[in-house]
Amino acid sequence: MTAIKENSTLNENRKSSQASCPVSFVMNKIGGHWKPIILYHLLSGTKRYSELKKLIPAITEKMLIQHLKQMQEDNLVIREAQNVVPPHVTYSLSKEGEQLRIVLDAMVEWAFAQDFKIDEN
Template sequence: MKLGTANCEVEAFACPVTFTVDVIGGKWKALILFHLMSGTKRFNELRRLVPEVTQRMLTLQLRELETDRVIHREIYREVPPKVEYSLTELGKTLVPLINAMREWGAVHEEAILKFRHEAQGLDETMTSETV
């Protein structure tokens, strides 16, 4: 739901979980935050740490996190230009949440991958039976 004002639109979220997912959701934001938990990173460092993300998508995700002031972007005026990203104080409040996500994944990864594999086998069986 959006609330309109004279100068801008502001999102109004009925559920705090929805809002949290809006801030850190998506395929790459939590992973970016996880890597920034260990310290300041340059753009190309993040590209190497998350090789599956495209340059355009990484830029977009970093901008969204910066807009929400979860991360800080420091630009150094030198040649070649240097840009570094780090967690803000607000971003650091997400560390327990990111750690909990990491722990949950470590505990449940094997079982869930097994479930997915089983479901894929069922899907293939159903497809071959209907053909």
């Protein structure tokens, strides 16, 4: 799933900055454009894969599943699958993921303090 070159300068830099900067540590977990959006939607409760897809129309399935998987590995979200056909899989926030609420809320507040306006389209 998208191989990463272990010894690239980029990757080394990433690791070292992550080690010395807590903010960078967080960004490595929830950075990128889709993760925070996914987390944001999970804040309101457990969702099925297909529900997330509907809530975030612009995301490709590839991206959705990739980020869910990464966040699952980072213990931010919990994946639960029922062994049925067609599949039934739900995603929810883990305890650690749930604790991100404070961070995400702070972001939302800041956004609105700037001249951010919701544009429902």
